[in-house]
Amino acid sequence: MxxxxxxxxxxxxxxxxxxxxxxxxxxxxxxxxxxxxxxxxxxxxxxxxxxxxxxxxxxxxxxxxxxxxxxxxxxxxxxxxxxxxxxxxxxxxxxxxxxxxxxxxxxxxxxxxxxQPVHKLLGGYTDKLRVSHMLGFRPAEELLREAQRCLEHYGIATFKLKTGQRPIDIDVEAARVLCEGLPAGVEIYVDANRGWSANEAIEFLRRTADLPITLLEEPNDAKEAMGRRRLVTQSPIPVVGDESVPTPGDVSRELLSGGCTAVCIKTARSGFTQAQTILGLCEGLGVDVTMGNQIDTQIGTTATITFGAAHEATSRRAAELSNYLDMSDDLIAEPLQIRDGAIAVPTIPGVGVQIDxxxxxxxxxxxxxxxxxx
Missing domain, CATH: 3.30.390.10 (Enolase-like, N-terminal domain)
Known part of the structure; x- marks a missing residue:
C-alpha cells in the first residue's frame, strides 16, 4: 500500500x-x-x-x-x-x-x-481518558462560573488555569477564587505560556503556597536558562515543559539540564511516532507527563485520546480534551461525548475520525x- x-x-x-x-x-x-x-x-x-x-x-x-x-x-x-x-x-x-x-x-x-483502532496498535491500555479543561484570560468570577458549569454538566474535575499576566496579582486572584470556590478534590494547575520572568513565577508560587495547585507549566521562556533552572530548583511542584519541548531532542536537553521536571506531550506537534519516543524518554527517567491541547478541533482531540489512552503513563492524569466545546461547529461526523468527566476511545479502525x-x-x-x- x-x-x-x-x-x-x-x-x-x-x-x-x-x-x-x-x-x-x-x-x-x-x-x-x-x-x-x-x-x-x-x-x-x-x-x-x-x-x-x-x-x-x-x-x-x-x-x-x-x-x-x-x-x-x-x-x-x-x-x-x-x-x-x-x-x-x-x-x-x-x-x-x-x-x-x-x-x-x-x-x-x-x-x-x-x-484495528490505532489505540490498540499503540498499546490499548485503557478505554477512556479523564478530561481537563483549559480556562483562558477572563475575570476570576467568570472563570469560576465556567469551571462550575464544566463540573456540573460534564463532570470535569481538572482545570488548567492560563496565567502569565502582569501584574501577577491578576493570576493570584484567579487561582485563589478557583481553588476556594470549587469543591475539594477538584484539581487546578497553571500554565503561564512563557508570560512571566523566573522571578515573577517564584513570586506567584510564594503567594499561592497555601493553595493546592499541582503543576506549573512553562512559567517563563526556557531560553532564560539561569532563571529557569533557579525556578525549577525552588519550585515545590513539578515544572512542566511545553513550548520548550516539541521534539525528543528538546525533551532530553531540558530534562537533563534541569529546565523542567515534567513534560507535556502534544500529538499535534509530534504525531504518534515521536510522541512514543518522548514518552519513552520520560518513563525511563521517571518523569511525569501530561497530554496537552493545541486548542484542537475534535479531530485533533481524537488523536490525543487515541495516544493518551494507549499508555499507562499518559492516562494517569486528566488530558486536555475539551476546548472544542468553545467552537461554533466542527468537521467530525460523530461528535465526541464527555460523560462523567471522561471521553471514551473510538473503537472504529484507524484513529477514529470520520469527516462530515x-x-x-x-x-x-x-x-x-x-x-x-x-
Whole structure:
C-alpha cells in the first residue's frame, strides 16, 4: 500500500468566544485538514492547528511545506515506512505540526488497513481518558462560573488555569477564587505560556503556597536558562515543559539540564511516532507527563485520546480534551461525548475520525468563487 497523493484543505471555523493566554489568543480555528490517499483507495486523516505564536507556523506555511516539499518526496512511499517518512520530513527544520499531521494520517491508514483502532496498535491500555479543561484570560468570577458549569454538566474535575499576566496579582486572584470556590478534590494547575520572568513565577508560587495547585507549566521562556533552572530548583511542584519541548531532542536537553521536571506531550506537534519516543524518554527517567491541547478541533482531540489512552503513563492524569466545546461547529461526523468527566476511545479502525463532508464543504477556504456559499 503506497501513498498516491496528499491532499491539504484549509478551513476556518469560528470560536464562540476567544481563548486568551500569555502568548496569544484564538478567535478562529484556521486549520488544515490533511488527507493521505493510497493506491488501494484508503484515506488517512489528520488535522493541523497552525500556531504562529508557538511554532511559527501559519495556515499558508503548512499548506506550502506539505504540498511543495513533503508531498513530492513522500508520494510512492509505503504507508508502513514511518521511519523513512520522518527521515524525509526532518530534512526540513521545524514545521512540527505539519510533520505531526502527516504522521497521524499514516497511522490512521495503518489502522484502517489492519482493521484495528490505532489505540490498540499503540498499546490499548485503557478505554477512556479523564478530561481537563483549559480556562483562558477572563475575570476570576467568570472563570469560576465556567469551571462550575464544566463540573456540573460534564463532570470535569481538572482545570488548567492560563496565567502569565502582569501584574501577577491578576493570576493570584484567579487561582485563589478557583481553588476556594470549587469543591475539594477538584484539581487546578497553571500554565503561564512563557508570560512571566523566573522571578515573577517564584513570586506567584510564594503567594499561592497555601493553595493546592499541582503543576506549573512553562512559567517563563526556557531560553532564560539561569532563571529557569533557579525556578525549577525552588519550585515545590513539578515544572512542566511545553513550548520548550516539541521534539525528543528538546525533551532530553531540558530534562537533563534541569529546565523542567515534567513534560507535556502534544500529538499535534509530534504525531504518534515521536510522541512514543518522548514518552519513552520520560518513563525511563521517571518523569511525569501530561497530554496537552493545541486548542484542537475534535479531530485533533481524537488523536490525543487515541495516544493518551494507549499508555499507562499518559492516562494517569486528566488530558486536555475539551476546548472544542468553545467552537461554533466542527468537521467530525460523530461528535465526541464527555460523560462523567471522561471521553471514551473510538473503537472504529484507524484513529477514529470520520469527516462530515457537508461541513467540510461549508468551511473550506479553497473553493472557487463560483462555488462559495453564504
Amino acid at each position: 503506497r501513498i498516491s497523493h496528499i491532499e491539504t484543505i484549509p478551513y476556518a471555523i469560528p470560536y464562540t468566544h476567544p481563548l486568551k493566554f500569555a502568548s496569544g489568543q484564538v478567535h478562529t480555528a484556521d486549520h488544515v485538514l490533511v488527507r493521505i490517499h493510497t493506491d488501494d483507495g484508503l484515506t488517512g486523516i489528520a488535522d493541523v492547528p497552525p500556531r504562529p505564536y508557538t511554532y511559527g507556523e501559519t495556515q499558508a506555511s503548512v499548506l506550502s511545506v506539505i504540498q511543495d516539499i513533503f508531498a513530492p518526496q513522500l508520494t510512492g512511499l509505503q504507508v508502513h515506512d514511518r521511519a523513512k517518512a520522518w527521515q524525509i520530513m526532518n530534512r526540513t527544520v521545524h514545521n512540527e505540526t505539519a510533520k505531526g499531521a502527516v504522521d497521524i494520517a499514516l497511522w490512521d491508514l495503518i489502522g484502517k488497513a489492519a482493521g 463532508d457537508a461541513k467540510l464543504e461549508r468551511y473550506r477556504l479553497d473553493k472557487s468563487p463560483a462555488k462559495q456559499t453564504i
